[in-house]
Amino acid sequence: MKLQANYALEHTLPYDHYVNPQIFEMEKKKIFQNSWILAGHTSQVEKPGDFFTFDLADQPLIISRDKNNEFSAFYNICPHRGTKVEKSECGNKKVFTCTYHGWTFHMNGKLNRAPNFGTNELGDHSCMTQVKLEVYQSLIFINLNPEAKPMTETYGEFMANLGKYTFLDSLKKIRVTQRVIDANWKAVIDNYLECDHCMIAHPEFSKTFDMKNYHIDLHDHFSCQYSELTNKTDKDQEEHANFYWVWPNLMVSIYPGKEGNMTTSQILPLAPDKSLAIYSYYFKSDEINEEQEELIRFVDQVREEDFDLVELLQKGFHTNAFKHGVYSPTEYAIKFFHDLYENAISGE
Ligand code: FES
Ligand SMILES: [Fe+2]
Known part of the structure; x- marks a missing residue:
């Protein structure tokens, strides 16, 4: 031209x-x-307990499928003192375990046990911080902005x-x-x-x-x-x-x-x-x-x-x-x- x-x-x-x-x-x-970003595909989390980790702009994340077949995305960071929890790239687990003081988490990021506290009543420290997630055509998108509008917008x-x-x-x-x-x-x-x-x-x-x-x-x-x-x-x-x-x-x-x-x-x-x-x-x-x-x-x-x-x-x-x-x-x-x-x- x-x-x-x-x-x-x-x-x-x-x-x-x-x-x-x-x-x-x-x-x-x-x-x-602050945008919807492709994190992966549902074939990476086919079975309950499957997960993979994904780093987005310095933020370590976990994407998982829990026992109810629900997908979750959350920061791969322990609510106790901020340790990175899961070290592997992918796998299948019953719980995630923080190797510092042994807190364990369900596959959806919720606290299972905090041995050094003896209670799960720990307010917003009783769950790994959740991230917005949407699945479309088996593609898994996440958005780190908690106020993000739905993808369709x-x-x-x-x-x-x-x-x-x-x-x-x-x-x-x-x-x-x-x-x-x-x-x-x-x-x-x-x-x-x-x-x-x-x-x-x-x-x-x-x-x-x-x-x-x-x-x-x-x-x-x-x-x-x-x-x-x-x-x-x-x-x-x-x-x-x-x-x-x-x-x-x-x-x-x-x-x-x-x-x-x-x-x-x-x-x-x-x-x-x-x-x-x-x-x-x-x-x-x-x-x-x-x-x-x-x-x-x-x-x-x-x-x-x-x-x-x-x-x-x-x-x-x-x-x-x-x-x-x-x-x-x-x-x-x-x-x-x-x-x-x-x-x-x-x-x-
Ligand atoms: S920092 Fe994870 S259990 Fe203490
Ligand atoms: Fe090119």
Whole structure:
């Protein structure tokens, strides 16, 4: 796309926002501890007593299924003197035990026994601090703000989009890969939200999809990218894949195909110039077939190509060369993300 004569050059977010420790701390509070964030999938807590731990912006959490099959999320912190309670990443237990003075907790975080007190009447210290949790299409979302509005208020349209895929509830999380990226979390999202770089950086992706008709649609707190396959065979005649970005840090790719499947990417902030990317693959069966392995290989390759780009970007943010960049006309989804970001940061 050529620039129109009347195109007004707009500046991106200042590069300082990608390196500044104070801004990073503010983002953790105003965005990550104040938004609905994907924590995991119900297939990680299939049976009563199953749990997994999850760190969100320095806050250690436990997600569990109790004996009544209810899901709970709570801080992984003992109400007695503040020790971190559960050390493993996942497992199945009857109770959680704090290794300091032996307090034990039910799977929903409520106090079972406090040996050095002899009573459970300990007010708000008789439970690990609860966190808001919602499950939609087997995806477990949490919000650290106790006053948070229900997910439907912000993500109703996105949830309606997911609702179209009737197969989502039957998927299981089959594979997870993690990677620390030497870049600010926003650089990873920025990179995802434009495809100007696709022809240059992703040769195989650009051959697979029709790049002349590549769409990036903006919606309420999410965007959706899609294009038709260049080599459409009969079995692909069904609906095309959709690549969603969901404010602030989640990407969901849905491949309806013959046997629907999904991948999610969570980008979690570790430091101003470091992020943790968690990539999860969801299929109907534990047995991954050849076609699915090929899809995983394809997705991983595109990601590898992107890691190099965002780590190079981060190097630029640290220099004195420029204070910010400029959006091309086809980078409007990055602008959309930055507008949501500024809104969140400026709020009380
Ligand atoms: S700090 Fe956990 S039992 Fe004392
Ligand atoms: Fe890319």
